[in-house]
Amino acid sequence: MQEKPLILISNDDGVDAKGINELIQALRSIGEIFVMAPDSPRSGASSAITSQIAISFSIVHQEEGLHIYKCSGTPTDCIKLALETIVPRTPDLVIGGINHGDNSAVNVHYSGTMGVVLEGCMKGIPSIGYSLCDHNPNADFSPTIPYVVHITKQTLKHGLPNGTCLNVNFPELPPYKGIKVCRQTIGRWEREWCHCLHPRSGEKLYWITGEFTNHEPQSIDTDKWALDNGFVAITPTQIDLTAYELMEQINNNWDLSF
């Protein structure tokens, strides 16, 4: 009998979030599941690692084909630690999500769920992030599930080139019109802070918020356009941040003879 694929799952909403638990159930038919997820929400954790303090993990649940652990570190810590402790061999897939909220456009940089995925990718493992454009803790993930299963199976079948991974986002509301392969939208977060006064000290406190402005709303090859128009958006993503054209420009035009 062929060995079932080993799938390592994490997220940034924490081990108790609805999204990760729906993901786990959806993928049990595909593979042996190991979960190492943060013990509480870590939204916006990006690829942060815990460098100032020590972290720990413990088992939450175990049954045939399913092993769930929680960890006191960041989403990226979860993947790094799982790979050296809980998995019996290198996973066939690393999967982040299903995130409660949109990780398209520049959100990829702030997302702890995409931190999970980039970390899997940096370890040479095909990795996918799934996100639903709905922050509600009780969001309805059921329309995403057939797509999650299909895209996961396609990834197992075709693999992903070294240094690349997938950022998959689902529109807030079904029915979905299909799947579109997209590029990262150009745009900017603005008006990012609201403030209140500390009730006793009077100190001014700032909460992050913001409005995203899409700088290219007409570009039909972007992930935001796909989501705004009812398509499931697959944004192929890479860990190489080099701006190759700028290398040439600097070599040609700058004074580097120092």
Add this chain to the structure above:
Amino acid sequence: MQEKPLILISNDDGVDAKGINELIQALRSIGEIFVMAPDSPRSGASSAITSQIAISFSIVHQEEGLHIYKCSGTPTDCIKLALETIVPRTPDLVIGGINHGDNSAVNVHYSGTMGVVLEGCMKGIPSIGYSLCDHNPNADFSPTIPYVVHITKQTLKHGLPNGTCLNVNFPELPPYKGIKVCRQTIGRWEREWCHCLHPRSGEKLYWITGEFTNHEPQSIDTDKWALDNGFVAITPTQIDLTAYELMEQINNNWDLSF
């Protein structure tokens, strides 16, 4: 009289670190300096934002041409908050550093200093990260200073294309052989955890550590090669993570007809 350039500075080692204070002194001759830096070390903060709690900031020092604030948030929070509170106009430059430690290769993903730089870039401001390959809190930054001033002036003169920024790393030891424009090295962190037992509870605690394996030590166009061979490495960096070739491969080979 022409207005002096306005330069916004932050880091991830915290407002008291030697590196940021040497950077501030080096750049005072070039521009009006605003600093918003974390109130304590945030090494490895990546592009994390503080989403679960409110943050605050306060002034540390003010004199003609220099305004230093500290903030309870992440490096990325510092830039976002500074842009909406302390600066009188949009800065001409955002600068991160000088970091105590190497931010070349995949370290760009974990670095809070590069989080600062990517954030400035996402806000449309030419942005540069400076890092010295020496973690010592008392590292000698003096050999880097003439290069920092030169590269900063070149950036003011030539600008940077939208969506791009610079990741500049200095070898641990001078004399430097010159400046090389590089791409991000391919390689991987391994053996990333050491553990100890909690002295009272006996719980197993994990500290992050690790060894970086360079997968292409012979590639002379990479940032690790430059640093290993005594050159100052400028790695032009971008915020677009799209893997364009993979878009085509998926469109051509995958079953997306769902």
